Amino acid sequence: MSHSPLHSTPRFATTRWSIIAAACHGPTLAADAALEALCRAYWYPLYAYVRRTGHAPADAQDLTQAFFTRLLEKSWLRDALPERGRFRSFLLMALKRFLAKEWRRENARKRGGALTFVPLDAAEAESRYAIEPSLGPDEMFERRWALTLLDRGFAVLAEEYASEGRSDEFERLRSHLTARRDEIDYDATASSLGLSPGAARVAVHRLRKRFREVIRHEIAETVADEAALADELRHFVQVLGQRA
C-alpha cells in the first residue's frame, strides 16, 4: 500500500522531522537524509551540552560524534522515539540517555575506527564554547539551540538577498529587524539605500515579513505538526527573551 494521496497530504508531512518520525516503522532513504541534515544543523548545541556536563574537549568531541553515529543507525532511532513531536526534545533526551548508559562501550568502539557523520571541527567548537555564558547544561543546550535556529534563519535570508544581487541592501536593512515599526527612521533608511521613502518602507517590511517566515519554516522542519510548531515557537521566544 504505497499509494499516498498527494493532494490530501497535510503540509507537515514534508517537514524533516515528520519524515523521520514516520520512518520508525521502516527506515527510508528520505528519513536518513532528513536526519542527517538536521544533525548537521544542530550539532553544536549538543556539543556544548556535553562540554557543559564536564567532559574535556577531546572526550566531548568523541562523544558527540559517537552519539550521532548511533543516532543515524535507524534501528536505534526506532527504539528511541517517545517524544515524537519535537526534534529538539527528542535529541536532548536521546543524548542524555546515551551519556548515561552507553558512553563507555561506545567510547571504546569509537576509538577503534571513527565514523564521522557530522562536520565537527574541534577548534571551531572550542572557540565558540569559550565565549559561552555560564549556564547549566540544559539551559546552555536550549539557548544554543535557539541561537542556532536564528543563525540558520539569517543565513537563509543572506543567501536569498545574495542570489538577487542585493546583499548590500540586506546588510543595511538587517538592523531594522530589531526595531518596532514605529522606531524605524524610513527617511534615513531611504537615503542610505538611495531609494524613495515609499520604496524603503516596502524594502524594510519585505525583509521583516520574510524573516518571520524563514524562522517559522526553520522551526517547522523540526516538528511534526502545527500544534508542535506553535509550542516550539513559544519555546524559542521564551528562551531568547531571557537575558544570558
Place this chain on the structure above:
Amino acid sequence: MTSFNAGAPATPDATPRCSRCGAALVLDAPSGVCPACLVSVHFGTEADLSEPAVTDKPTPSIEEIAPHFPNLEIMSCLGRGGMGVVYKARQKALGRLVALKLLAPERGSDPAFAGRFAREAQALARLDHPNIVTVYDSGQAGGWCYLLMEFVDGVTLRHLIHGGRMSAREALTIVPRICDALQFAHDHGIVHRDIKPENILLDQRGQVKVADFGLAKLVGPAWEAPPIAGEPSLDFAGDLTEAGKIMGTPRYMAPEQREDPDAVDHRADIYALGVVLYQMLTGELPDEKKTPAALAPRAAGCAARRGRAARPRKRPRFALRQRDRVQDRAGIRGGRAASSDPAAA
C-alpha cells in the same frame, strides 16, 4: 552532579551591547543582532505566535499610488484585509465610483502571491451575480497588482454586528443572500475559502454583496486529477500549497480547512457561514466550552449549529439547503426574489 565549566572568560569592557535594550550581545549570534529584541519585536504577542498571516501592514498613501493610476481619482482608503488595501476611487472617464484593491505592498514581488492575486481576479470575473461584488478589471501598476471592482457604498457585516444593530430577523434575511452568492460560486466550481463578516458588504439599500474571493481556489476536475509526471501543473499545485499556509481566518475556518488548507471544498464555506450566522445571532463567536448562547432564537441557532458541524458530511450539503433551512426556521418563505430588501425589517 554535573560540573560546570568556567568556560566563559571574564567579560571585557568592550562587550558590544544592544542599542535598544542594553543587553550584552551574544558574540556569535547573528552579528550585531539582539536575540531578545528580535523575538520580542516579531513574536512578542500571542497573535504573532499563532497568526502566520501578514502582520506588518504598511498602507500606501493616496499620493503614493495616485501617479500609477492616471485614469483614476483616488479618493480615500476604505480598509485593509489580509491581502490588500482597498481604496475608493472614481474612474475619470466615466465618473463611476469604484473600489481599487492593491496587493499587500510587502508581497508585491512575491510571484506566488502575484499568481494568487491574478487567479482571484479571474475567479471573480467569472462570477456575475447580484450578491457578489463585480470585478471590472485587474492588472499590475507601480509594482502592485490591483483589482478594480464595483464600489459598494455601505458597511461590512462586521460593522453591523459591532454596532449591535443586528436583529434576528435582519440576520435571517441577510444570510440567505450569502447562501445564494455561495451557491452560485459553488456551481461555478469556486470556493470562497474566507467567508467572514469583513467580506460581506451591505450597500445602502441593504443589498448583500460578498467580496474578497481572494482565497478562492478552483476545484474543477483539472485540479483534482492526479498530477501527470513531468507536467508543469505539479509546480502550480505546489505554489498553491505554499499559499495555503496563510489562507483563511482561523475563527471561521472549518476543521478540515485548518488541517489541510488544500483539501477543502464548498462545505468549508458552509461551515464559515455557520460561524457568521452564530455571530450575527449572538454577537459572539462560538465557543465550545460555553453552552450556545440563550440569545439565539432556538431554530436559527440550530441552523447555525448544523452549519458548523465538525464533519463536513454532517453539514447541509449545499449553500442552497442552508438557505432554505434558515428561511424555514425564520418563518420566511420564498426564494431569491422574496427578500431583496432585508435591511428594511
